[in-house]
Amino acid sequence: MVVETVRMSSKGQLVIPQDIREEVHAQEGTVFMVVGSKDTIVLKKIITPSKEELIRNLGEFAKKMTPKMEKLGIKENDVPQMIKQFRREKRDA
Numbered sequence: 001m002v003v004e005t006v007r008m009s010s011k012g013q014l015v016i017p018q019d020i021r022e023e024v025h026a027q028e029g030t031v032f033m034v035v036g037s038k039d040t041i042v043l044k045k046i047i048t049p050s051k052e053e054l055i056r057n058l059g060e061f062a063k064k065m066t067p068k069m070e071k072l073g074i075k076e077n078d079v080p081q082m083i084k085q086f087r088r089e090k091r092d093a
Helices: 018-023 051-072 076-092
Strands: 031-037 040-046
16 A cells, blocks of 8 residues: 655645556546545545446346346336336435
């Protein structure tokens, strides 16, 4: 783990030191989640999957879930209504 100190600019900007950028494979355009609590700030690099990875993962999920849905008697065209109902219940809670 690399530890460095940085100074915030008058605009609230920080420069992530090169050693740390290299360690986390960050480059221009890399997206980070920022979490703050009291005197601590944490940056978490967000890894966005490619379109191909998303399609592959959704296909694997569908293969795994289809038998479970059939066992429960849930059909594909039931899903949009189930999502609406879930969102409504969550909103009203």
